[in-house]
Amino acid sequence: MNIDEQVELLMQGTEYGDEDLKKAMTAELRARLVEAAKEGRGLRVYCGYDPRTSDLHVGHTITMRKLRQFQDLGHEVTFLIGTGTSMIGDPSDKDKLRAVLSKEETEYNARTYAEQAFTILDREKTKIRFNHEWLLDLKLADMIKLGSAFTIQQFISRENFKLRWEKGDPVYLHETFYALMQGYDAVAMNTDVQVGGSDQLFNIITAGRKLQELYGERPQIGILVSILPGTDGVVRMSKSLGNHIPIHALPGDMYGKVMSIPDIAMPAYFKLATRYTPSQIREIEAALKNNSRHPRDIKMELAREIVEIFHGKAAAQEAEEGFKRVFQEREAPEEMPEFQLPQGATVVDVLLGAGLASSKSEARRLIEQKGVRLDGKTLEHGDVPFPHPGVLQAGKRKFVRVK
Numbered sequence: 372m373n374i375d376e377q378v379e380l381l382m383q384g385t386e387y388g389d390e391d392l393k394k395a396m397t398a399e400l401r402a403r404l405v406e407a408a409k410e411g412r413g414l415r416v417y418c419g420y421d422p423r424t425s426d427l428h429v430g431h432t433i434t435m436r437k438l439r440q441f442q443d444l445g446h447e448v449t450f451l452i453g454t455g456t457s458m459i460g461d462p463s464d465k466d467k468l469r470a471v472l473s474k475e476e477t478e479y480n481a482r483t484y485a486e487q488a489f490t491i492l493d494r495e496k497t498k499i500r501f502n503h504e505w506l507l508d509l510k511l512a513d514m515i516k517l518g519s520a521f522t523i524q525q526f527i528s529r530e531n532f533k534l535r536w537e538k539g540d541p542v543y544l545h546e547t548f549y550a551l552m553q554g555y556d557a558v559a560m561n562t563d564v565q566v567g568g569s570d571q572l573f574n575i576i577t578a579g580r581k582l583q584e585l586y587g588e589r590p591q592i593g594i595l596v597s598i599l600p601g602t603d604g605v606v607r608m609s610k611s612l613g614n615h616i617p618i619h620a621l622p623g624d625m626y627g628k629v630m631s632i633p634d635i636a637m638p639a640y641f642k643l644a645t646r647y648t649p650s651q652i653r654e655i656e657a658a659l660k661n662n663s664r665h666p667r668d669i670k671m672e673l674a675r676e677i678v679e680i681f682h683g684k685a686a687a688q689e690a691e692e693g694f695k696r697v698f699q700e701r702e703a704p705e706e707m708p709e710f711q712l713p714q715g716a717t718v719v720d721v722l723l724g725a726g727l728a729s730s731k732s733e734a735r736r737l738i739e740q741k742g743v744r745l746d747g748k749t750l751e752h753g754d755v756p757f758p759h760p761g762v763l764q765a766g767k768r769k770f771v772r773v774k
Contacts, residue, residue, distance in 0.1 A: 384642035386569040386597040413446035418566040421453035422480030428615040430608030433643040435491040455506030554578030604636035626690035629674035719753040727765035
C-alpha cells in the first residue's frame with residue numbers, strides 16, 4: 372500500500388466527535404508514516420486492555436483488529452495488559468464507581484486475555500507488556516508531577532463525572548488517577564500511536580499527549596475507533612445487556628447471532644470487525660444503497676467472514692450450510708442435544724430442563740409468541756403435559772431431541 376492507502380485503512384472506522392480533530396490526527400498520522408518510511412522503521416503502536424473479564428466478545432476485538440492492520444503494514448505493536456490501571460478501572464463510560472479488582476482476579480483474567488487476543492493478532496509480531504511494571508513504581512513526587520498537568524475542572528466536566536456530580540453521587544479522587552496512569556503508559560513506552568475506543572478521547576488525546584509533552588516526548592497520535600453496536604444494532608455490545616457475540620461461541624451460534632443484527636448495522640460491522648479494506652467496504656455500501664445485492668446475502672457474507680476469523684474457513688462454511696438448512700430450508704439440524712422426557716413433565720418443565728429457556732417466565736413468553744414447536748407443530752399451552760417425544764424447537768436457533 373502507498374501512504375494514502377495506509378492512512379485510509381488505518382483511519383477506517385474511527386470516530387472523534389469533532390471533524391477538525393479527526394483531520395488533525397489524520398494529518399499527523401500521514402506525516403509520521405512518511406517519516407518512518409524514510410527512516411526505514413515502523414511506528415510504535417499500542418493499545419491497553421484492563422482485564423476486568425476473562426471472556427471476550429466481538430466488541431472487545433475491534434481495537435485488536437486495528438492493531439492487526441498496523442502489524443500487517445510492518446509496524447511494532449504492543450498489547451498492553453492493564454494490571455496496574457485495572458486496580459482503579461476506567462470510569463470513561465460509567466455512571467457509577469467501578470469495583471476495584473483484587474490482585475488474584477486481575478492475574479487470572481490477564482492470563483486468558485492475551486491468549487484470546489491471538490485470534491486476531493499475529494502472535495509472532497506482538498509484544499506483551501504489563502503496566503504494573505512502571506505504574507507501581509511511581510512515587511508521590513511522580514504523581515504530583517502528573518497531576519500538575521491537569522485541572523479539577525477538566526475532570527468534573529467529563530460527562531460521566533458531571534452526571535454523578537449533579538445527582539449528588541460521590542466522585543472519588545482515585546478515579547481521576549486513571550487518566551493520569553493511562554497517559555503515563557504512553558510516556559513509559561514512548562509510543563507513536565495509541566489505539567482505543569472513541570470513549571477514550573480524554574485518556575488518549577488529552578492525557579496521553581499532554582503527559583508525553585510534559586516529559587519531553589513527541590505526542591502520540593490517537594486512533595479512536597467507533598463503538599461496535601450489539602446484535603440489537605443500537606446499544607454498544609455488552610454481555611450484561613445480552614446483545615453480545617462471544618468470541619468462543621460455537622460457529623453455528625456465532626453465525627446465527629451475526630445474522631440477527633439489523634441491516635442498518637452491517638456497515639459498522641464490516642468496518643470494525645472484519646478484514647475488509649476500504650475499497651471492499653465501499654462496494655458493500657454501494658450494493659446496499661442501490662439494491663444490486665440482497666441484504667440477506669450481504670449479511671451472510673458478513674457472518675461467514677466473522678466466523679472464519681475466529682474458527683477458520685471450514686467451520687464458517689459448515690455454519691453457513693447449517694444456517695441455510697435450518698432457516699432457509701426450514702429443516703432441523705442433523706445433530707442436536709438430547710433430553711430424556713421426565714414422567715409428568717409439562718411443556719414449560721421441558722423447556723427449562725432442556726436449557727431452551729432460562730426461566731418459567733421466558734418459557735411462557737416463547738409459547739405466547741408462537742416460538743415453540745414440536746416436530747414443526749406450534750405448542751400453544753405451557754402448563755399441559757408434554758405431548759410426546761420429538762424435535763423441540765424454541766425460537767429460531769435452539770433445537771433439542773426429546774426422547
